[in-house]
Amino acid sequence: MEYKMILTPEEQAILNGSKGETMAKVMKTLVLYGEAFGATKMVPVESKMGHLVTSFGLKVMKPVYELMDQLIEGNALSQQKFSVDPKPLDPNVPANFLQKLIFNKFMYSMQNSYDAQLSKLGLVDDKSYTCTCYMDEVGNVPKKGEILSWAESSAVVYANSVLGARCNRNSGIIELFGSIVGRVPYFGLVTDEGRKATWIVEVKTTKKPEAQILGSAIGMKVMEDVPYVKGLDQWIGTELDGDTKAYLKDFGAATASNGAVGLYHIANLTPEAVEQGEALIAEGAQVYVVDDAELARVQANYPVMWKDKNATPKLCFVGCPHLSHAQLIEWTDNVVAGLKKNGLKKVSIPTVFTAAPAVIEEFNKTPYAAKLKATGVVLSYICPLMYMNNPLCKKMPVITNSNKLRTYTTSRYYRSEEILDIITKEAK
Amino acid sequence: MKQFKGRPVVAGKCTASALVSHGGFNTLASFQNALQFGDKEAKCGDQNNADLYGKPMVNAALCLPQTIGSTTGGMVLYCAKAMKRNPTCMLFSEHIDSLACAGAVLAAVWTDEPMVTIDCLGQEFLDYVKDGMKITVDEDGTVTVE
Numbered sequence: 085m086e087y088k089m090i091l092t093p094e095e096q097a098i099l100n101g102s103k104g105e106t107m108a109k110v111m112k113t114l115v116l117y118g119e120a121f122g123a124t125k126m127v128p129v130e131s132k133m134g135h136l137v138t139s140f141g142l143k144v145m146k147p148v149y150e151l152m153d154q155l156i157e158g159n160a161l162s163q164q165k166f167s168v169d170p171k172p173l174d175p176n177v178p179a180n181f182l183q184k185l186i187f188n189k190f191m192y193s194m195q196n197s198y199d200a201q202l203s204k205l206g207l208v209d210d211k212s213y214t215c216t217c218y219m220d221e222v223g224n225v226p227k228k229g230e231i232l233s234w235a236e237s238s239a240v241v242y243a244n245s246v247l248g249a250r251c252n253r254n255s256g257i258i259e260l261f262g263s264i265v266g267r268v269p270y271f272g273l274v275t276d277e278g279r280k281a282t283w284i285v286e287v288k289t290t291k292k293p294e295a296q297i298l299g300s301a302i303g304m305k306v307m308e309d310v311p312y313v314k315g316l317d318q319w320i321g322t323e324l325d326g327d328t329k330a331y332l333k334d335f336g337a338a339t340a341s342n343g344a345v346g347l348y349h350i351a352n353l354t355p356e357a358v359e360q361g362e363a364l365i366a367e368g369a370q371v372y373v374v375d376d377a378e379l380a381r382v383q384a385n386y387p388v389m390w391k392d393k394n395a396t397p398k399l400c401f402v403g404c405p406h407l408s409h410a411q412l413i414e415w416t417d418n419v420v421a422g423l424k425k426n427g428l429k430k431v432s433i434p435t436v437f438t439a440a441p442a443v444i445e446e447f448n449k450t451p452y453a454a455k456l457k458a459t460g461v462v463l464s465y466i467c468p469l470m471y472m473n474n475p476l477c478k479k480m481p482v483i484t485n486s487n488k489l490r491t492y493t494t495s496r497y498y499r500s501e502e503i504l505d506i507i508t509k510e511a512k
Numbered sequence: 513m514k515q516f517k518g519r520p521v522v523a524g525k526c527t528a529s530a531l532v533s534h535g536g537f538n539t540l541a542s543f544q545n546a547l548q549f550g551d552k553e554a555k556c557g558d559q560n561n562a563d564l565y566g567k568p569m570v571n572a573a574l575c576l577p578q579t580i581g582s583t584t585g586g587m588v589l590y591c592a593k594a595m596k597r598n599p600t601c602m603l604f605s606e607h608i609d610s611l612a613c614a615g616a617v618l619a620a621v622w623t624d625e626p627m628v629t630i631d632c633l634g635q636e637f638l639d640y641v642k643d644g645m646k647i648t649v650d651e652d653g654t655v656t657v658e
Contacts, residue, residue: 109621109622112621113617113618113621113622116617116620116621117610117613117614117617120521120608120613120617120631121610121613137582137583137584138584138587142548143548144547144548144591144595145547145587145591146591146594146595147590147591147594147595147623148587148590148591150594151590151622191548235583236583237582237583240583252610253583253610253611254583254610254614255583255584255585255586255587255610255611255614255615256583256584256586256587256614257586257587257590257614257618258586258610258614258618272610308609344580344609389559473544492540492541492581492582
């Protein structure tokens, strides 16, 4: 078979089988994938670590486990260590007998064997299960300009936009293949041209917009395009400090899940926008104005998937993507203050805050851990999305402040201040 | 009868009955139930897709603009193919997206038979084709709708 992509002698040799049949198939997959997008060459993966999206040992994914076995047997292992998305199970998260039975014995019965496969392929360690691998506590923080082979839409959009790294919106398995070969096809968000903004978003709100709703509005409007956002710096500043990074994490996850955004630029804030300014905007870029009315319109149009729309929530998730250390502290303070104001000692609805294992470990060293525990909130490393993705949980009235979780599950979205109000007041 | 010329992402010949999604096709939401609960017809499980919800996708010529949703999409498509719960072919009116492309290429390289995948067929194709029409795909990406 003839390929259009120009390969280096080493790449061509791998394709021809110099490192075995399995490696040749891995390379062939990447070449065909790249050629579909007009890639003319492969480029080296430059980051220290990779990140995989598939963390769940779903019984039905038998073909994936067979493929992983082929990779391991063919010694086609990752050339870089990688982190992976959060685990779908945590015994600390509330679940009834039937749910536990179905989760452990049926749905995720392959979890242990899949974890073992990940370990053989190059997983960093047992604490590396999180969608926010870029947190300092986790340590998978790529440098500006580095080329990555990652998947997980919220992590990719963060790495591209906030850190200035370069990564396409890869699918599961493709990202692992890039880490195995140490190369990715050169197209899209890896190139200078692909990082130009084709939308200008003008933020004209009268107060700081909720990150999750602004991201949702922009994602639904621009879909897979690159937006250049003006006017947001007046609300979130021009410094990439902890609060701003947390805001952009949640904003980006909403752009990526409500649309398919892989990169955004924020004027005067994100690294490429600071360096290049409006030179990043492509000729003929379209304009989208976001004001208070537009955000209200977007939120009002979220469908409520509950059978009984007036049901009392049975569970609340905060932390999709996983919370940062600073967010955990802020939420703890807010919950404690809210309960005190309402004369309660414990949250009125079972509530789970989620964060990376390494972030939880650090948080547990602080006095806030005991304060949070006293409120009845469960702190977990689970993936709320995976927890919700089954027929039993689909029927549960679950609330969240995550637009990603709302999009992929039947959970109902509320703004953070509304969530706080609901969980710290007497349940109806 | 009308012919449309697209670009073969995974070339091949096939004939099947059209199944049309006018909006983005959410791969994970569409296939999840079919893969999880042994539905051999692979009825579409995406409640947000009014065109496809509840309709069998196996052996259909799936006509769509692009896929949307979780980045597990390509892997899910690969699983559907490996488990023989896949459409006969996927026909994209727009340029194929990275997730669907991953699934199509993984199926082509890592399973016994590829799933024919054509993209860039144009909006006119998606406007013209209706559920149940006979679709014939040629090696060069020509799609005949009748």
